[in-house]
Amino acid sequence: xxxxxxxxxxxxxxxxxxxxxxxxxxxxxxxxxxxxxxxxxxxxxxxxxxxxxxxxxxxxxxxxxxxxxxxxxxxxxxxxxxxxxxxxxxxxxxxxxxxxxxxxxxxxxxxxxxxxxxxxxxxxxxxxxxxxxxxxxxxxxxxxxxxxxxxxxxxxxxxxxxxxxxxxxxxxxxxxxxxxxxxxxxxxxxxxxxxxxxxxxxxxxxxxxxxxxxxxxxxxxxxxxxxxxxxxxxxxxxxxxxxxxxxxxxxxxxxxxxxxxxxxxxxxxxxxxxxxxxxxxxxxxxxxxxxxxxxxxxxxxxxxxx
Numbered sequence: 299x300x301x302x303x304x305x306x307x308x309x310x311x312x313x314x315x316x317x318x319x320x321x322x323x324x325x326x327x328x329x330x331x332x333x334x335x336x337x338x339x340x341x342x343x344x345x346x347x348x349x350x351x352x353x354x355x356x357x358x359x360x361x362x363x364x365x366x367x368x369x370x371x372x373x374x375x376x377x378x379x380x381x382x383x384x385x386x387x388x389x390x391x392x393x394x395x396x397x398x399x400x401x402x403x404x405x406x407x408x409x410x411x412x413x414x415x416x417x418x419x420x421x422x423x424x425x426x427x428x429x430x431x432x433x434x435x436x437x438x439x440x441x442x443x444x445x446x447x448x449x450x451x452x453x454x455x456x457x458x459x460x461x462x463x464x465x466x467x468x469x470x471x472x473x474x475x476x477x478x479x480x481x482x483x484x485x486x487x488x489x490x491x492x493x494x495x496x497x498x499x500x501x502x503x504x505x506x507x508x509x510x511x512x513x514x515x516x517x518x519x520x521x522x523x524x525x526x527x528x529x530x531x532x533x534x535x536x537x538x539x540x541x542x543x544x545x546x547x548x549x550x551x552x553x554x555x556x557x558x559x560x561x562x563x564x565x566x567x568x569x570x571x572x573x574x575x576x577x578x579x580x581x582x583x584x585x586x587x588x589x590x591x592x593x594x595x596x597x598x599x600x601x602x603x604x
Contacts, residue, residue: 304533305355308346308516315339315372315475322471323464333470340475343372344483345515349532351380367449371456374476376449378442382431383424388487389528393496398423399484401492408492408574410563417484489558490521495577500545506555512536519555522546547577 300306318336322329347369354362366377383398391397399420405412435443460468495501506512506519516532523530523538530538543551552558565572 299356299358299361301353301355301357302531302533304531308349308355311339311342312346312368312372315343316368319372319471323467328470336471336475337478340372340374340479341482342515343369344479345486345518347373347377348380348384348483348518349516351377351385352528353531363445367452370449370453372475373479374453374473375480376446376453378431378446378449379424379428382427385528386431387427389525392502392525393491393494398427399487401488402578406576406579408562408576410567412492413485413488413563416488417481420484420487421480486518493574493576493578494550495581497581498577500542501547501550501577504550504552505539505543505546506552506558507539508554511555522550549575549577 322332356362369377388397388399460472490504494504503521505521512519517535520535520539523535561572562574
């Protein structure tokens with residue numbers, strides 16, 4: 299019933315997230331290690347939500363809808379929202395003007411402040427395409443509208459029930475993992491596009507090639523090929539990346555995710571050579587220089603007397 303056997307891993311991770319909630323909820327003792335695991339698996343659910351919206355896991359539409367609800371409960375936001383904000387917007391504009399998740403809306407910098415503030419800013423602006431999508435569905439496809447609304451209802455029912463039963467456990471084991479998922483997936487988007495060149499055919503995204511990272515996050519580090527073919531299943535991204543890696547700037551291929559964070563946002567705050575260098579700004583500067591050169595008045599030639 300699965301389209302790709304690789305999604306057995308996706309189902310396993312969803313299962314781990316679910317089991318961790320039940321185990322912690324029914325325990326009278328707070329287990330820090332289990333809680334950290336639940337935070338991690340919440341982040342993997344966010345990545346699964348992204349992948350499932352591009353290439354639904356099942357051949358059965360009924361099973362895909364059940365999976366939408368399952369993901370919604372552990373992601374912390376209705377999965378339909380990826381359609382207007384990501385599939386139909388981000389992939390169309392890819393960090394160009396018009397992209398609601400644009401990384402340089404208020405600043406061309408790439409530092410710890412812009413990184414940490416980006417999720418809140420991006421979330422705020424993404425409410426616009428979500429509202430427009432719901433309005434359009436109401437006008438043209440009531441089935442899609444009510445399916446989207448039902449995701450809000452199921453999620454709200456889970457959270458409210460949990461808060462009534464035990465608000466402390468609800469905060470620890472449901473709301474905080476939700477926030478970790480929502481915050482982190484937006485951080486990923488920022489890191490994958492900030493200071494890349496959105497107009498370039500191959501340098502529009504940053505890639506992280508760590509095998510461990512890509513196993514745990516379903517090849518999410520290979521971002522260039524994902525934008526090149528949004529309908530390509532995540533299990534095929536590494537092979538696709540390997541074929542075009544030589545065409546991507548070495549500045550946009552990072553072996554270590556954590557190494558990039560430490561170098562750029564910690565060392566870069568104190569040492570200039572570690573500061574993030576923007577391919578986008580370099581392109582804009584080059585374009586301005588070319589324009590200035592072309593528009594500069596030519597000097598009159600002096601004719602010497604013989």
